[in-house]
Amino acid sequence: MAYGLINSDTMADSSGGIMSPISSVMRNRIINGSMVIDQRNAGASVTPTTANATYSVDRFVFLASQASKYTAQQNAGSITPPVGFSNYLGCTSSSAYSIAAGDFFGFKQPIEGFNTADLMWGTANAKTVTLSFQVYSSLTGNFGGSIYNSAGNRVYPFSYTISSANTWTTINITIVGDTTGTWVGATNGAGLQVFWSLGSGSSNTGTAGSWGTTGFGGATGQTSVVGTNGATFYITGVQLEKGSSATGFEYRQYGQELALCQRYYERLDGVIFQCAVGGANRETSWRFCNDKRATPTIVLNSAVNSPTVDSSFTTTNIVSVYNGTGNYFSANIQASAEL
Amino acid sequence: MYKLLPNTPLKNEPAQCILRLSDNAFIPFDPDNTDYQAFKKDLANGVALQDDTGTAMSAADITTFLQGLK
Numbered sequence: 001m002a003y004g005l006i007n008s009d010t011m012a013d014s015s016g017g018i019m020s021p022i023s024s025v026m027r028n029r030i031i032n033g034s035m036v037i038d039q040r041n042a043g044a045s046v047t048p049t050t051a052n053a054t055y056s057v058d059r060f061v062f063l064a065s066q067a068s069k070y071t072a073q074q075n076a077g078s079i080t081p082p083v084g085f086s087n088y089l090g091c092t093s094s095s096a097y098s099i100a101a102g103d104f105f106g107f108k109q110p111i112e113g114f115n116t117a118d119l120m121w122g123t124a125n126a127k128t129v130t131l132s133f134q135v136y137s138s139l140t141g142n143f144g145g146s147i148y149n150s151a152g153n154r155v156y157p158f159s160y161t162i163s164s165a166n167t168w169t170t171i172n173i174t175i176v177g178d179t180t181g182t183w184v185g186a187t188n189g190a191g192l193q194v195f196w197s198l199g200s201g202s203s204n205t206g207t208a209g210s211w212g213t214t215g216f217g218g219a220t221g222q223t224s225v226v227g228t229n230g231a232t233f234y235i236t237g238v239q240l241e242k243g244s245s246a247t248g249f250e251y252r253q254y255g256q257e258l259a260l261c262q263r264y265y266e267r268l269d270g271v272i273f274q275c276a277v278g279g280a281n282r283e284t285s286w287r288f289c290n291d292k293r294a295t296p297t298i299v300l301n302s303a304v305n306s307p308t309v310d311s312s313f314t315t316t317n318i319v320s321v322y323n324g325t326g327n328y329f330s331a332n333i334q335a336s337a338e339l
Numbered sequence: 340m341y342k343l344l345p346n347t348p349l350k351n352e353p354a355q356c357i358l359r360l361s362d363n364a365f366i367p368f369d370p371d372n373t374d375y376q377a378f379k380k381d382l383a384n385g386v387a388l389q390d391d392t393g394t395a396m397s398a399a400d401i402t403t404f405l406q407g408l409k
Contacts, residue, residue: 188371294371298356299364309356309365310347322348338373 028250029111030194031059031260033133033238035087038074039258039267040334045073047094048105053338057089058261061110061338063195065103069226070094070198072107081236082134082168084249088236091198096229101201104217105226106145108195110339111240112293113184116191119177119242121149126177131158131194132246134237136168139228144197144208144218147175150190152216154181159208159219172246178211188293190339194240198233199224262290268333283310283322292337300331307331341366341378342389343396343404354391370409379405 037058040046048054048062048070055061056072064070075081076090091107099105119127131147140162148155156178160171184191197205197218205222206215225233237249252260266289288296298309298319307329310320323329340361344354356367357378366374382388382405388396396404 295367295369297359297364297366297372297374299362310350336374337371 026115027241027247028239029115029129030109030238030240031111031264032057032257033236033249034085034251034257035060035074035089035236035238036254037258037261039261039265041074043074045071045076047071055265055338056107057087058265059109060089060107062107064105065201066097066105068094069097069105076234077232079136079234082136085134085236088134088136088234090232090234091225092233093198093226093228093231095226097199097224097226099199099201099224099227101203103199103201104197104204105199106195106197106218108193109238110150110190110193112339113187113189113191116183117186119192121178121192122154122181122183124179126179127242128174128176128244130241130243130246131171131173131175132237132239132241132249133171133235134168135160135162135171136166136232136234137162137225138165138230138232139223139225140165141223142219142221143233144200144205144222146195146197146206146216146218148193148195148216149178149181150184150193151182153213154178154183154211155206155213155215156211157206157208157215157219159222162223174244180211194238196235197222199226259290262288263293264338265296265334265336266290267335283320285318285320286333287318288335292335293339294337296335296337299334299336301334303329303331305329340387340389341381342393343391345391360389368409379408 035057039058040055046054046056047068048064049067050064052063057074062072070091070093072091074089075087076092081088142159142161144157144159146155146157156175158173160173162169195216200217204217205220206212208219225231239249300307305323305328307321307323310322342358342360344358346353356365359366366378369375382401388401390396
């Protein structure tokens with residue numbers, strides 16, 4: 001008996017209940033695609049710098065060749081999110097900046113190699129993927145982005161169209177997997193990076209729809225958001241999945257999404273306190289809520305009585321904080337192991 | 340700009356991280372940590388490094404220090 005193949009986004013049982021024909025486990029390679037987690041800023045606005053390490057919502061890092069050309073914020077502008085979503089990531093242009101050839105502005109999500117190795121990019125068995133998202137802009141036209149490898153020397157610029165201003169638009173982009181180049185496999189390095197452009201110069205753009213060695217900044221001819229003062233660009237429902245068609249967004253429970261984010265960044269805003277019990281130093285240890293991708297960078301904010309990090313920490317899950325003066329100390333702790 | 344840390348006061352062991360002075364970030368000597376990767380690039384590009392007393396290190400001392408890192 002021969003068996004056929006069912007291709008469907010949803011299947012319903014006889015009572016109308018929805019059955020998923022596709023396993024939801026790790027279907028969406030994007031973390032925080034619904035923009036619900038914002039550990040760093042709790043919804044406050046940020047202004048990206050040229051350090052290329054500014055985060056708004058978790059896992060989405062902003063890139064800028066010039067500082068202060070736009071701001072980013074969870075739910076910027078307080079518009080109504082698209083149906084099915086409660087949050088979005090919003091970018092707002094701060095000026096009418098004329099882009100130079102070497103400029104780039106936008107944001108990306110690097111995806112860890114452990115979560116992309118099965119795509120087998122860089123081999124003859126490379127799998128096709130589909131990127132989908134909901135986007136809203138005060139501008140219309142062709143917009144762009146790219147997918148590229150950790151070294152930035154295998155790049156697929158993509159283009160998409162927003163036809164109606166200030167309207168949520170669904171975008172689906174199918175990308176045939178790269179059969180050449182070097183792609184990080186099942187490691188904690190950056191397996192692939194997805195970039196959305198807010199404007200890039202000619203030196204950083206490329207032909208949409210094909211693999212090349214340059215053009216991480218997006219597609220040639222794309223709209224520049226930073227070129228119009230006050231222009232907006234909002235996005236949510238981001239999903240990258242294996243296959244040649246987009247399926248419904250993979251919703252995760254809040255706790256699951258937070259835990260996924262905490263592999264790369266977490267913060268403890270409670271007071272770290274240690275009573276003086278004698279001796280020259282006082283110490284307390286903190287176990288991360290989730291093991292980190294790598295030994296994280298530790299930052300102590302709002303510190304009292306000059307605590308510092310015990311620099312002997314080498315594990316991925318415990319850090320010790322101590323001080324040498326005062327009867328107690330406190331601090332907010334941030335641990336970052338972003339890609 | 341970065342600064343070396345003294346031996347750990349609790350165990351008197353060599354420090355296994357560096358202090359980034361711009362934001363007081365403790366960056367571990369982990370090759371997979373992207374801040375550590377940036378630190379090595381910064382030093383190669385001439386960014387200053389202080390010893391644990393706050394004195395600027397010479398280029399030769401920085402080179403020696405880098406050679407001892409992972």
